[in-house]
Amino acid sequence: MPELNESNVRHLLRRTEFVDRETRVDELLALGSIGAAVDDILAVGADPPSVTFRAEDENWHRGEHLKHFWFDRMAHDSARPLQEKMALFWHGHLVSEFGKVNSAELMREQIDLYRSHGLGDIRSMVKTMSLQVAMLRYLDNNRNEAESPNQNFARELMELFLLGVGNYTEADVEAATAAWTGHSDDWETGEYVWRDGRPKEPWEPVYHDSSIKQFLGVAINDGGDPRDHGFETIDVILDGGTVPSGADNVANRGHATRDVAAEFLSRKLWIDFANEHPPAAVIDSMRATLIANDWDARPWVRAMLTSNAFYSDAVKNGLVRSPIDWVVSMLYAFGERSANVTPTWLMNSMGQEPLRPPNVSGWKTNGYYVNASAMEARARTCQSFNWRASREYWRTDGTGYLQMRNGRLTQAALIDRSPWPDYIPAMTHAEVVDTMLDLLELQLDVGTRQRIVNHVANGSVWDRNDALLLILLAPELHTA
Numbered sequence: 001m002p003e004l005n006e007s008n009v010r011h012l013l014r015r016t017e018f019v020d021r022e023t024r025v026d027e028l029l030a031l032g033s034i035g036a037a038v039d040d041i042l043a044v045g046a047d048p049p050s051v052t053f054r055a056e057d058e059n060w061h062r063g064e065h066l067k068h069f070w071f072d073r074m075a076h077d078s079a080r081p082l083q084e085k086m087a088l089f090w091h092g093h094l095v096s097e098f099g100k101v102n103s104a105e106l107m108r109e110q111i112d113l114y115r116s117h118g119l120g121d122i123r124s125m126v127k128t129m130s131l132q133v134a135m136l137r138y139l140d141n142n143r144n145e146a147e148s149p150n151q152n153f154a155r156e157l158m159e160l161f162l163l164g165v166g167n168y169t170e171a172d173v174e175a176a177t178a179a180w181t182g183h184s185d186d187w188e189t190g191e192y193v194w195r196d197g198r199p200k201e202p203w204e205p206v207y208h209d210s211s212i213k214q215f216l217g218v219a220i221n222d223g224g225d226p227r228d229h230g231f232e233t234i235d236v237i238l239d240g241g242t243v244p245s246g247a248d249n250v251a252n253r254g255h256a257t258r259d260v261a262a263e264f265l266s267r268k269l270w271i272d273f274a275n276e277h278p279p280a281a282v283i284d285s286m287r288a289t290l291i292a293n294d295w296d297a298r299p300w301v302r303a304m305l306t307s308n309a310f311y312s313d314a315v316k317n318g319l320v321r322s323p324i325d326w327v328v329s330m331l332y333a334f335g336e337r338s339a340n341v342t343p344t345w346l347m348n349s350m351g352q353e354p355l356r357p358p359n360v361s362g363w364k365t366n367g368y369y370v371n372a373s374a375m376e377a378r379a380r381t382c383q384s385f386n387w388r389a390s391r392e393y394w395r396t397d398g399t400g401y402l403q404m405r406n407g408r409l410t411q412a413a414l415i416d417r418s419p420w421p422d423y424i425p426a427m428t429h430a431e432v433v434d435t436m437l438d439l440l441e442l443q444l445d446v447g448t449r450q451r452i453v454n455h456v457a458n459g460s461v462w463d464r465n466d467a468l469l470l471i472l473l474a475p476e477l478h479t480a
Contacts, residue, residue: 002034002311009037011316012305014480015273016041017081018074018328022441038305042298044083048073048115051108062104064344067354070111071338074324075331086118086297087111088324089272091354092362094129094161096138098355103190106134107355122265122295123238126161127231133185133192139360142184144177145195146209151177154233156360162237163257164264166249168216175213179221180230182208194227216241216257237261238295262287269304275318276366279309319480320366323350326378326478330385333440335405341388349377375478382472393465402468404439415461429457432464436471448474 002008009028010020017024028037051069053062074084091114098107110132117125129135130153136142141153154176158168184193184207195207208226212219218240220232241257243249252260266286270278282304289303290296304310321329327343334341347353351374352363393400393411400411416426427435430453437444444452452470459466471477 001306002308004029004032004034004037007316008034008311011311012037012041015310015319016085016305018085018325019081019332021332034311035306038302041080041082041305042119042302044080044119046116048078048083048112050112053104053108059102059104063098063107063355065339066104066108066111067344068338070354071328071331071343074328075338076335083115083118086301087114088354089269090114090118090125092272092357093268094126094135095357095360095362096134097357101134101137103134106132106137106190110134111355119298119301120296122290122297123234126234130157130180130230130234131183131192133190136183136185136192141180144181144183145205145207146178146181147205149174149177149181149209153177154180157233158237160361162234162261162264164249164260167243167247167252167257167260169244169246171214171246172216172244175215175220176230176233178209178211178213179215179233182226183230196226217244258291259287262290266290266300266304269301271365273304274310274315277314277318282307282309317479318366320369321478321480322363322365322369323347323352323374323378324354325480326350327381329477330381330472333405333442334385334389334403336385336388341384343381343384346377346381346384350374350381378478379473382469386469386472389468390465402436402439402465404436405441406439409435409439411465414464417461425461429453432456433467433471436468440471442471442477444471444474445476448476 006025006029009025012034013020013024013028028040031037031040051066053065057065070084074081074088078084091111094114096107096110098104101107110129113125113128113132117128130141133142135153139153139156140150144150144153151173155173157176158172159165182195184195185191186193208229210221210226210229212222214220215233216236218236220236221229237257238261239258243252243255243257243260245253247253263283266283267278269286270283285307286300286303290300293299309315324347327347330336330343331338331341338344344353348356351369357363389402389404393402395411398412401408402410413427414432417423433449433453433456437449452467452474455470456464456467
């Protein structure tokens with residue numbers, strides 16, 4: 001078991017709760033072991049609150065309201081933010097996108113599913129997600145009919161959601177597609193519709209293909225409620241299937257799909273929370289834990305977070321903060337509500353915006369967010385936060401201040417100095433930087449801090465407020 005110390009606890013909190021809040025650092029250090037600290041982080045509430053939309057708002061404004069609500073949950077309002085972190089993971093893995101779904105209410109329903117079940121029964125969550133109208137619309141399963149099959153959802157369920165590329169054949173895609181036929185939605189109301197369960201015109205076909213199929217070596221569609229035939233494909237993948245001999249992934253041919261799926265999901269989780277190089281031994285342990293606990297996510301996540309590898313230098317230094325993670329850290333540092341700062345307007349340029357994954361494969365990680373345009377968007381967002389903090393700084397009556405999470409740094413304190421001819425500032429250059437860091441509840445590496453102190457020393461007292469922007473631009477604030 002890894003050692004319980006401040007470095008490990010801060011790392012654990014940044015990766016699971018977005019920010020290493022000082023109160024949480026103290027709480028976890030008092031628990032006696034990393035295992036107990038992880039258990040505390042995993043103790044999320046069962047029924048998280050949901051956003052309420054105003055009746056007068058248009059769909060776009062409701063979507064923005066949902067983003068702001070979610071950001072505030074991540075940064076301020078959740079006692080155990082891992083709940084939101086896991087929802088974000090599933091949102092980037094079991095993907096739908098606001099633009100195509102075209103309904104803030106449907107996106108709220110899906111995000112709320114991931115928030116309430118993201119640490120629970122993965123099998124149950126995937127089944128529920130599959131028939132939510134957001135997913136029916138996003139992967140076109142609302143247009144999947146026996147006489148006109150649409151393979152999008154059935155293919156991605158295997159390729160991107162549960163099994164991974166190359167672990168099935170085209171015959172399996174066709175069989176799964178048939179099993180998922182007949183589900184649709186009412187575009188006006190956003191309600192789910194079973195197309196063979198409503199009155200039809202004489203010319204209308206049967207929409208669901210109920211013929212028996214072979215899927216990953218198992219017979220499906222063999223009687224029972226036709227509305228449940230699609231669920232059978234999930235059960236086969238997670239329990240009784242076999243990677244066929246004709247699958248492109250030669251190494252996995254003949255393997256139980258249960259094992260392949262558990263390894264696939266474990267790699268995805270590790271890459272999102274740790275780094276891009278999953279250790280084989282840890283993945284083996286996570287896979288075994290997931291299977292042994294019948295697809296319960298909580299012990300699976302715990303296995304990752306209590307592994308020695310998770311606290312290695314390679315992991316601690318191996319992940320760039322995603323734009324969402326980074327914006328959450330800025331909201332926390334300044335104690336700002338998302339709607340007051342509107343951080344989402346530059347997030348697409350950063351490479352990640354809530355509710356808008358670029359495609360069905362979700363967002364990329366790490367180096368994807370380090371390029372000129374993405375970092376320029378972060379710099380402009382830093383300027384926005386800096387402006388919010390400084391908007392009262394240049395009051396002409398001498399009462400100006402910088403506003404940060406833990407209080408104010410007044411203009412008077414920054415510019416106060418001894419009389420002519422010495423003009424020695426009352427606050428030392430180091431005190432200026434350290435006070436800002438304390439008020440932001442941030443830490444910098446020794447070298448970075450000293451460079452900002454040197455910048456303050458080389459300017460006048462009238463430029464000392466500029467140190468705030470330099471802190472926000474510091475490289476370590478953009479790593480997880």
